[in-house]
Amino acid sequence: MVERRKPIKVSEAIERVMQYAKEGDVSYVPIERCYGQFLGEDLIADHHVPPFDRSPYDGFAIRSADTVSATRANPLAFEVVGEIGAGSTFQGTVDSMQAVRIMTGAQIPEDCDAVVMFELVKEIMNEGTAYIELKRKINAGDNISFTGEDTRKGTVLVKKGTYINPGVVALLATFGYKEVPISVKPKIGIIATGSELLELDEPLQPGKIRNSNAYMIYSQIIRAGGEPVYLGQFSDELETCYNQVKDALDKVDFLITTGGVSVGDYDYLPAIYEKLGAHVLFNKIGMRPGSVTTVAELDGKLLYGLSGNPSACYVGFELYTRPVIRTFLHSYHAYLKKEIAILGADFPKPNPFDRFVRGHLTYQNGRMVATPVGLDKSNVVSSLAEADILIVLPGGTRGFEQGMEVSVILLEDQEGTTLIEFNKPNVNIRRSRPKHG
Amino acid sequence: MVERRKPIKVSEAIERVMQYAKEGDVSYVPIERCYGQFLGEDLIADHHVPPFDRSPYDGFAIRSADTVSATRANPLAFEVVGEIGAGSTFQGTVDSMQAVRIMTGAQIPEDCDAVVMFELVKEIMNEGTAYIELKRKINAGDNISFTGEDTRKGTVLVKKGTYINPGVVALLATFGYKEVPISVKPKIGIIATGSELLELDEPLQPGKIRNSNAYMIYSQIIRAGGEPVYLGQFSDELETCYNQVKDALDKVDFLITTGGVSVGDYDYLPAIYEKLGAHVLFNKIGMRPGSVTTVAELDGKLLYGLSGNPSACYVGFELYTRPVIRTFLHSYHAYLKKEIAILGADFPKPNPFDRFVRGHLTYQNGRMVATPVGLDKSNVVSSLAEADILIVLPGGTRGFEQGMEVSVILLEDQEGTTLIEFNKPNVNIRRSRPKHG
Structure with a gap:
């Protein structure tokens, strides 16, 4: 007896599935382990960037007021009273007509308000004292990266749910995230169905093929950001299958079965859904391949009945499972581009x-x-x-x-x-x- | 005293580095752990695909010679003598004017040489025996997927060094790779230099910033396919640094330092290279950022001196380290697109x-x-x-x-x-x- 099924549109199928999508938990991992995971919370600047007024170049920190009368015809000499490497600070005071040699990234001395680049001055020694000669006026603020001009403390820099790439890791390090909040991956069970399926280490037999869908889906789950749990193959017996699905549902966030959803002579997944009391969201979609892709829901948990055909299985996963996984991971962009x-x-x-x-x-x-x-x-x-x-x-x-x-x-x-x-x-x-x- | 360096072109720098690129080892992992790794050997078909003549549709297997006289006006009746589900085989014989119901993917019975799709026949019952009625001639070979027509046994399907995506995993499963040969990842040491650097859990201090480059590079190494080993920060003292580098080289395949390569007042990596007796391949490139990117070689091992500037560090890694990593992984496509x-x-x-x-x-x-x-x-x-x-x-x-x-x-x-x-x-x-x- 062939059941009649009414196909729905792809967009409608996605909408029905997404009604049951929910967000997962957050946990913390050391920063070394966060690459390729998903941010569990917004990444927030814990300090201004730059954290202090600093020099963007190698040069000399000066007081701009001293430079007002400097011209090509009338160069002014400044005494070099110290130097500041990156990471150190200048402890003394800088008086009128004095300058401090400063390295890229170093903090501007308190008395100074501008930096002159090396190229604009002439260094001279006079009786054991170092001077620089300057031939033009420098404005207050010239060549200073001011506190907070790149980023203000408290700014949300990366939204939760974002895939963590090397740039995000650099930000996490900059803002002191030694432990990183990440989205906990959903556990997704996989059961393969089909009496023609051999496990990978079984020798080939007439009429049988190896089970490739389960491992393909396994990898698609990892790529999507989930944690796959392979639960083996279905038994040939309805009652045993029913118990397999029931047990599986206790252990995972979603369950995927491959095969067993057609209306052919040997497919009995529909019977299992009925026995479980699961609510079938749809069992026919106006798409190729994968028209028999079935999704059911039980107590808010999604059961995916993907086709046994490899292309249909692949496509069904990417269209209907992936956005649910990304939502679980708190993504604002749960859909594929x-x-x-x-x-x-x-x-x-x-x-x-x-x-x-x-x-x-x-x-x-x-x-x-x-x-x-x-x-x-x-x-x-x-x-x-x-x-x-x-x-x-x-x-x-x-x-x-x-x-x-x-x-x-x-x-x-x-x-x-x-x-x-x-x-x-x-x-x-x-x-x-x-x-x- | 500022050293004068002669800049070389980017392509020349890549060429010099790649002279020291070498291929790494191969090991085996269970198929569940191979996604995202790199194939260590060519993936070879261990059997024909399909492995036997099989039906691409649900239908009836017949002997085409029996159908020669079938026309719309003169339909012929075939007795249905059995059925074959996917994964099982037909054990009996199929005689003249007999047919066997066959499911998609199932093996064609030995006596048959064609399949008629369900849609082309009328199923009838006559005195408890099932028949199909056929109104046209069927040619030998119609609707049969022949042994090996998709892939011949022994074909190289995916080349070694290829990134393992879900499609590759499906192939590995199809061909029985329960254990997958993968390229062993190169171990890459990271040492951060710069007296302005704080570790992530240190409180901010005047003039200092947190060490973000090391963690950024750490993630870039993972993305490129390597195994990062963070070896901490350089000491402030030349002799200690020298020993740090020397020790590190025993533990890793390549070593990356960030910072310390400029000709500024506080950088002493060049001195370490000299003391090690390392051969400096270049220390100045006609590029921005990262002109001071330095690569040296000691006993065939590459030492990367990347800039302390984050953009320069990032770019230097992708241009000069990544292709060396991919070569280690046996890739034929070691360069970024x-x-x-x-x-x-x-x-x-x-x-x-x-x-x-x-x-x-x-x-x-x-x-x-x-x-x-x-x-x-x-x-x-x-x-x-x-x-x-x-x-x-x-x-x-x-x-x-x-x-x-x-x-x-x-x-x-x-x-x-x-x-x-x-x-x-x-x-x-x-x-x-x-x-x-």
């Missing part, structure tokens, strides 16, 4: 529904070029390793030609975007050169 | 030397837009968190305007490129619309 690219090869298949094709991104004179991977049969397997985008081909189109503009979803980008940006209209059939560019 | 983008803001400073400006990448109608970060003083600190490119402004130019084309180095890309591609000429002063494009 969607941009415009030129199609690098013909894609002749008609698209009655929105199609998401794995592709590879290259660049040509500053334009992005998106080429579907795996179109050529003799290359279908290895080319999957190159996938770094999803090419979005809107439904109701008759195939695409090389050179047309298409929307692409950037899979390796860590910055992300908002739902509004993600939902902006896809490029439809347009030629390479946009009218407004 | 360099592409063309539109400048998103004026950059009025003249460039007597090649300039590398940290910037942020955005997209506009499929074109990449590169905007320098930290130009606006009130934003200089926080904007560093956004840096994901280096904008290359060639020497001998008088400043750049918004809308001009510039070369950009993509810092977050993991695919990389070759030296030849990296060295292709930079974009010079050209307007937004290329003549050939």
Whole structure:
């Protein structure tokens, strides 16, 4: 008996899933371990930058009032009364017509209000005393980086939920975050279904293939910022499967199963959802691949029933699981960036529904070029390793030609975007050169 | 006494460093831990894909010879003698005018040579026996995915040194790599120098700043694929520093120091190189920032003397250390990708030397837009968190305007490129619309 399912739109499916997205906890790790994680709280400046008035160059600190009458014809001499290396301060006083040699980054002496660069003065020695000769007027404040001019204490520098890259780490160090607040990663369970699946160390058998989806999803979870927990394969027996899912739900924040969601003869995940009393958010989406992608919810926990087909499984994860993970990590940009690219090869298949094709991104004179991977049969397997985008081909189109503009979803980008940006209209059939560019 | 140094070109500096680049070892990790690492050996297909003749659709396996006379006017009936789910095989024989129901992915029975899709037949029951009715001729080989048609056993699917993404993991699983050969990461020591530096947990003091470079470099090393080892700060005393460097070299594959390479009054790294008997490859490069970037070599081990200035330190690492790390990881694409983008803001400073400006990448109608970060003083600190490119402004130019084309180095890309591609000429002063494009 084949069940009839009513397909919903991709945007509607995302909306239904995101109603159950929630934010996770925050914990602290030593700064050495924060790279590649996500900020758990806003990064706030704990002091002014610069923390004191300092010199941006090597030069001489002086009192600008002393320089008023300096001209080329009438150079003035200043006695050099000391020097300040970076990290040290000048302890004495600087009187009229005196100067202090100062290194880049060092603190301006209290009596001084300007710095003259080395290149503008002539150094002279006179009876064992060092002088500099200056041929022009210097204004108060010249060559001084003033306290707080780069950043005021208390400023929010990086928002919580941001991916921590080397620049963020530099800021964390500057502001004394020896321990860094990071977003706790959601634990995501994976169960593989399908009686044709062998584990990796099993020898090949007639009719069977190795379980690659579970490990693919495992890596997609890490890339998205989650913590994968592989729970093994489903048993062949309904009651046992039911118990597997029930037990799994106690241990994880979300659960992903791969396979078992079609309406074919051997798929019984729908029965398990029913027995659990889970609320099925949808079980049919107007998209290819992955039309049978199913998401259910039980006590606020999401259960993802991704397709057993590798492409469908891959796409379903990126569209419906990734934004939930990023929300858990407190991201303001939970969605993957969607941009415009030129199609690098013909894609002749008609698209009655929105199609998401794995592709590879290259660049040509500053334009992005998106080429579907795996179109050529003799290359279908290895080319999957190159996938770094999803090419979005809107439904109701008759195939695409090389050179047309298409929307692409950037899979390796860590910055992300908002739902509004993600939902902006896809490029439809347009030629390479946009009218407004 | 200020030493005179002769600046060399960036490409020449890279070439000198790369003469000492060497490949590292290979070790094995469980497949669950390989994501984000680098393949230590070529990934090779250990079996044909598909491993057996299989059905790409749900349908009925038949013997095509039986269908020759089938037409719309003269439909033929085939007895359904069994069914095959994915993962199982058909054990019986299929005789003339018989068919076997077959699921997607299942193995074609030995006697059959074609599959008819569900949609093309009518299923009928006659006295308890199931039949299908077929109205057209089917050719031998129709709807069969033949053994090895996607990939032949022994094919190299992914080259060693490749960054392991979810697609690569799927391939590793498909071909039974329960343990994955990965490139052992080089150990890279970091020593921070500068008497103005405070550790992160020290309270701020007049004239001093916190040590952010060491942690920034620490994260850049991880991003590049290395294993950072923070060895603390240099002492203020030459003999002790010398011993610190000497000890460090025994523990690491490369050593990075930050600061201490200028010809200023307080820098003594050059003295340490001399005392070690290290061969200085260069100590002056025609670039900004980072002109004092110094690299020395001792017994084949590279010692990087990066500038104490944060931007210079950042840039020096990406240009001169990263390709050495990627070579250690066996990459054929050890260099960062360099592409063309539109400048998103004026950059009025003249460039007597090649300039590398940290910037942020955005997209506009499929074109990449590169905007320098930290130009606006009130934003200089926080904007560093956004840096994901280096904008290359060639020497001998008088400043750049918004809308001009510039070369950009993509810092977050993991695919990389070759030296030849990296060295292709930079974009010079050209307007937004290329003549050939």
